[in-house]
Amino acid sequence: AQKITQTQPGMFVQEKEAVTLDCTYDTSDPSYGLFWYKQPSSGEMIFLIYQGSYDQQNATEGRYSLNFQKARKSANLVISASQLGDSAMYFCAMREDLNAGNNRKLIWGLGTSLAVNP
Amino acid sequence: EAQVTQNPRYLITVTGKKLTVTCSQNMNHEYMSWYRQDPGLGLRQIYYSMNVEVTDKGDVPEGYKVSRKEKRNFPLILESPSPNQTSLYFCASSSPPRDRWDNEQFFGPGTRLTVL
Numbered sequence: 001a002q003k004i005t006q007t008q009p010g011m012f013v014q015e016k017e018a019v020t021l022d023c024t025y026d027t028s029d030p031s032y033g034l035f036w037y038k039q040p041s042s043g044e045m046i047f048l049i050y051q052g053s054y055d056q057q058n059a060t061e062g063r064y065s066l067n068f069q070k071a072r073k074s075a076n077l078v079i080s081a082s083q084l085g086d087s088a089m090y091f092c093a094m095r096e097d098l099n100a101g102n103n104r105k106l107i108w109g110l111g112t113s114l115a116v117n118p
Numbered sequence: 119e120a121q122v123t124q125n126p127r128y129l130i131t132v133t134g135k136k137l138t139v140t141c142s143q144n145m146n147h148e149y150m151s152w153y154r155q156d157p158g159l160g161l162r163q164i165y166y167s168m169n170v171e172v173t174d175k176g177d178v179p180e181g182y183k184v185s186r187k188e189k190r191n192f193p194l195i196l197e198s199p200s201p202n203q204t205s206l207y208f209c210a211s212s213s214p215p216r217d218r219w220d221n222e223q224f225f226g227p228g229t230r231l232t233v234l
Contacts, residue, residue, distance in 0.1 A: 037225075045208060045225035091161070103168075104149055104212055105176060106223060108160040 003027065004092050004109035011114050013082045020067070021077040021112045023092030029053075032096045034075040035106065036066065039089040048090075051075060082116045089113050120145045124209050124226035131199060132234050139194045139229050141209030149212045150192040151176070151223070152184065154205040161208065167192055199233040206230050 005024045013019040025034065036048040051059045051066045059066040067076040079086055090113075093106040122143045131137055143150065151166040153176075163176030167186040181203055183195040192211075196203060209226040 035223075043206065043228045043230070045210075045228070047222050047224070050222060093161075103151075103163075103166050103174065103176070104223065105151065105163045105166065106153075106161070106210075108162075110158065110160045 002109075003107045004094055006090075006092055006109035006112050008112045009110075011112055013079075013114065013116055015084060015116055015118050016081055018078060018080045019082055019114065021079070021090050021092075021114065023075045023077065023109060025073050025075060025092070025094050027073075027094065027096050029096045032094055034066070034068070035093040035095070036064070036075075036077045037091045037093060038086075039091060039111070041088070045091075049077070079114075084116050084118060087114060087116045120224070122209055122211055122224050122226035124207075124229050126229060127227060128230050130232045130234065133200055134198050137196050137199060137231075139196075139207055139209075139231070141192045141194065141226055142190050143192075143209075143211040143224065144190065145211060145213065145224065146189065147211035147213050147224075148189070150186070151210045152182070152192070152194050153208045153210065154178065154203075155208065155228075156205050164194070164207075199231075201233045204231060204233050 003026050032053045034051045038046045049059050049061045049064045051068045058068050063080045065078045089111045091111045092109040125140045148169045152164040153161040155161045162178045164182050165184040167173040207229045210223045212223040
């Protein structure tokens with residue numbers, strides 16, 4: 001079973017509008033972290049935002065915010081005021097068992113391709 | 119500038135010709151890891167290292183070797199590459215998590231490998 005599910009293979013958004021990219025996850029660990037990364041066409045992986053499972057507040061980083069709904073096991077990325085440079089693949093990832101301190105492997109979704117239209 | 123570097127960025131090779139992809143980080147991170155990215159499969163971990171001389175297999179280690187003789191370097195070795203190892207490879211590093219802000223993994227720019 002997929003541990004990270006991104007149900008939107010592709011999304012379009014008009015420049016300056018907000019967009020929500022969906023991510024649901026599956027874990028039995030009480031302690032975990034959720035990440036969003038951006039991959040432009042050039043290929044590099046750029047960290048955007050992180051949410052810990054015990055964080056009481058939703059994470060925010062500039063125009064990025066994470067809508068964390070723990071009971072529903074969802075961690076959607078919200079990009080406000082979209083810009084042309086936001087066109088890229090977006091990946092949701094999870095690290096389980098934060099307290100174990102060993103392998104910090106990230107488990108990845110398959111990504112959502114976002115196109116920002118002028 | 120804090121960064122993870124990988125070389126080469128692009129490589130086309132032939133089946134069976136040994137190759138090494140280098141990875142180096144300048145952040146004094148203990149933890150380093152290799153992933154491969156394939157369409158429809160996402161990113162999967164190949165190997166990871168908790169510190170110098172401490173390495174372990176990830177989810178898809180077959181056909182790969184690694185070494186960690188120095189803290190900053192974590193090369194990925196393909197002793198006898200095959201076409202199914204054609205992929206985009208990423209090296210990543212991170213420091214021990216102390217709080218929410220330390221859970222970021224820093225990724226290298228990626229190495230696009232084609233094995234003919």
